[in-house]
Amino acid sequence: MGNISNKKISPSIFKSVDIGYDKNVKKVTIGNGSPLALIGGPCAIESKDHAFFMAEAIGKIVDDLNVPWIYKSCYDKDCRSAPESFHGCGLEEGLQILSEIRKEFGIPVVSDFSDPSWAKATGEVCDLVQIPAYLCRQTTILRAAAQTGRPIHLKKGQFMSPWNMKNSVRKIEAAGGKNIILTDRGTFFGYNSLINDFRSLSIMAEIGYPVCYDATHSIQNPTSMGIISGGERQFIPSLVRAAAAVGIDALFMEIHNDPKNAKSDPNTVINVKYIKKVLVQAIKIHQLRLELIKELGADEVD
Amino acid sequence: MINTSISNITLPLAAFPIVSSEAPLISVLQLMSKLSIGHACVVTENYNLIGVFTDGDFRRMILNSQKPLSALLMDDILIHSNKDPKYVLENEHFENVKSIMQKNKVWDLPVINQEHKLVGLIHMSSIVK
Numbered sequence: 164m165g166n167i168s169n170k171k172i173s174p175s176i177f178k179s180v181d182i183g184y185d186k187n188v189k190k191v192t193i194g195n196g197s198p199l200a201l202i203g204g205p206c207a208i209e210s211k212d213h214a215f216f217m218a219e220a221i222g223k224i225v226d227d228l229n230v231p232w233i234y235k236s237c238y239d240k241d242c243r244s245a246p247e248s249f250h251g252c253g254l255e256e257g258l259q260i261l262s263e264i265r266k267e268f269g270i271p272v273v274s275d276f277s278d279p280s281w282a283k284a285t286g287e288v289c290d291l292v293q294i295p296a297y298l299c300r301q302t303t304i305l306r307a308a309a310q311t312g313r314p315i316h317l318k319k320g321q322f323m324s325p326w327n328m329k330n331s332v333r334k335i336e337a338a339g340g341k342n343i344i345l346t347d348r349g350t351f352f353g354y355n356s357l358i359n360d361f362r363s364l365s366i367m368a369e370i371g372y373p374v375c376y377d378a379t380h381s382i383q384n385p386t387s388m389g390i391i392s393g394g395e396r397q398f399i400p401s402l403v404r405a406a407a408a409v410g411i412d413a414l415f416m417e418i419h420n421d422p423k424n425a426k427s428d429p430n431t432v433i434n435v436k437y438i439k440k441v442l443v444q445a446i447k448i449h450q451l452r453l454e455l456i457k458e459l460g461a462d463e464v465d
Numbered sequence: 466m467i468n469t470s471i472s473n474i475t476l477p478l479a480a481f482p483i484v485s486s487e488a489p490l491i492s493v494l495q496l497m498s499k500l501s502i503g504h505a506c507v508v509t510e511n512y513n514l515i516g517v518f519t520d521g522d523f524r525r526m527i528l529n530s531q532k533p534l535s536a537l538l539m540d541d542i543l544i545h546s547n548k549d550p551k552y553v554l555e556n557e558h559f560e561n562v563k564s565i566m567q568k569n570k571v572w573d574l575p576v577i578n579q580e581h582k583l584v585g586l587i588h589m590s591s592i593v594k
Contacts, residue, residue, distance in 0.1 A: 326536035333487075366536075 179412075180314045180342040180373055182233055182290045183271040191231040191271055193344060194373030194412040196456075199449040201225055201442065202273060202291075202316065202375065204235040206417040207249060207427035208257045217435070218268050221418055224439050228446065233271045233291055234264055235415070240427050241277035242297050245390040249426040254281055258288045265290075273316060279307035286311025296320045296348050296380075300331050309340030318346045318377065321385070325363035329370050345370065346415055347406075348377035355387040359402060361409045368410065375413035376406035378441070383431045394431035396422075400441050407448035414445050471559055474592060475576050475585035483508055483583065486515060486543035493518060493542050502588060504573035507546050512582045514575055516546030552577050555584050562587055 179195035193200045205217050218234055225232040238257020240250055251257060261272045271290035276282055277298060285292050292311050296318035298304045308315045315335060319328050328345060335343055345367040349357030359381050368374045381402055384393035403414065419425040419432040433441070482496040482505035493505050503520030526545050530537060552575040553562055562574060572589035 324533075324535060326532075326539045329489075329539050333489075 178372055180344055182314050184290055184313065188265055188269050188271045188290060189231075191233055193231075193375075196453055197412065198229070198231055199407070199411070199446055200231040200233065200413040202233045202235050202413055202415045203418050203438070205419050205427075206237065206425065206432055207240050208236045208238050208252050208260050208274075209249075209426045210252070211260045211263070214260050214264060215267070217418065217420065218264050218270070220420060220435050221438070222268055222270070224435070224442070228439070228442055230442055230446065233273050234261075234268070235273045235293070235417070236261065237274045237293075237427075239277060239281070242295060243427070244386045244392060248391070251427075254284060258284060262288045275316075276304075276307075279303045282307035282311050286313045289313060291316050291344075294318065299323060299328070302334055305331055305334040305340075306338040309335045309338035312339075314342035314344065315340055316344045316346065316375070318348050319350075319363065319367065321349055321351045321357060323350075325360075325366035328367055332370055332372065343372045344375050344413060345372055346375040346377050346413075348380040348415075349383065351385075355384050355393075357381060357383055357385065359406070361405060364406065364409045364411060373412035374410070375415050376403065376411045377415040378403045378406070379415070379417045379428070379431045379433055383428075388430075392428065392430060394428075396431065396433060399433055399437075400444065403441050403445050404448055407445045408452060410452060411449070414442070416441070471553070471557055471562055471576065471587060472555070474559070475555070475587055476591065477585055478583070481573075481586040481588070482506065483512075484518075484542055485510075486541060488542045489538065490540055490542055490545065491538040494523070494538075502573070502586075504586070504588075505542070506575050506583055506586065507543055508583050514550070514552060514577055514581065514583045516543055516548045517550040517573075517575060518542055518546040519573070522547060550575065553587065554578070559592075563592060566592070 180193050181190055183190035191200050208214050238251050238254055265272050273289050273291035273293050275293035275295045276285045292308050292313045293316040294308055299320040347363045349359055352358035364374050378399050382395045382398045387393040417432040418435050420435050422429055422432045422434050425432050481502045482500055484493050484505050484507055486507055497505055505518045507516040508514055522545055551569050551571055555576050555578050574587045575583055576585040578584050
């Protein structure tokens, strides 16, 4: 795929967040002109074997491209559309598997949590704790996340304006949280449909923390198929190119080896066989954007 | 009143809006309304004056900005403040204060001490009295 450069270029204008709390994992820095990082993995932890299989498959690709990576997979999917949908392997088993992934592969891990009482345990294992988009303004969840002491991955709710995310950031800061990554995963565009307003990335960056683009949830058509969400995966590559050009510090993707049979989000997760091509483009555009900032300075149109 | 101290006409700290640089705009407007003073002093944790925000700043902001009101109301107050405000020292004389107000067409003047800390506000109504 040619010469892929993903080296740090400084200066950028935003704060950076370090992810990785001990020497067992390779620390990842997100923001402030750092290389574009990937937050990615299977949506749900389906089994230990599958989690390890995916870690190995994604690991080969990111190592080849020199992409800093945080393994993402959740132990409890609390916002599925139907009662019979796969809910996850549960907190205890899930965190055990994530803990083993950390040790075996030496990579930081992230899971979301949907109940404040799960925060402590999640923070004890995960290097990054994630707040689901639907819960992005719930004070108890935000406070619980801050109290873990871990960096927080905060997704913008599909119903939230990007400027109102400052409210959620202030709640985290008030509870002692200092390291936050803000992510756009699309905004409701009528019923059962999302749209990316790419101004969101710039507006959230102004809040003062690194920003991330969630490529696989952005193409979701929420609950469009009655008891399951649909998705239009064909738009992932073009949207990723656009987001990287606008300006992101990390790219989020849910990745699976067999999307059709994925236990969660089968219509949005991207097949692992496609991610190299997507990442190469994202890295090149990210690098070019940073070089342009270095050459021309930050945007100054008022 | 020539060469009279301004201490008699200086409003104490609790009587006028004082806010932090990160205060959301809406809470500043609420405080200004509650205290009936269209002038808020933006200070650091140590009460060092770093800006002022006035009714006029809000008016100009509404006229010039294309942002939705919900976005403006979330913004930190310092972004919209005058970061080079006029002020007077606490030992300033009354006549000088009056001429500063007339010359600069301002109706409120923060009062600071030698350490640049905010100690009060002179409001036009106090001078008229």
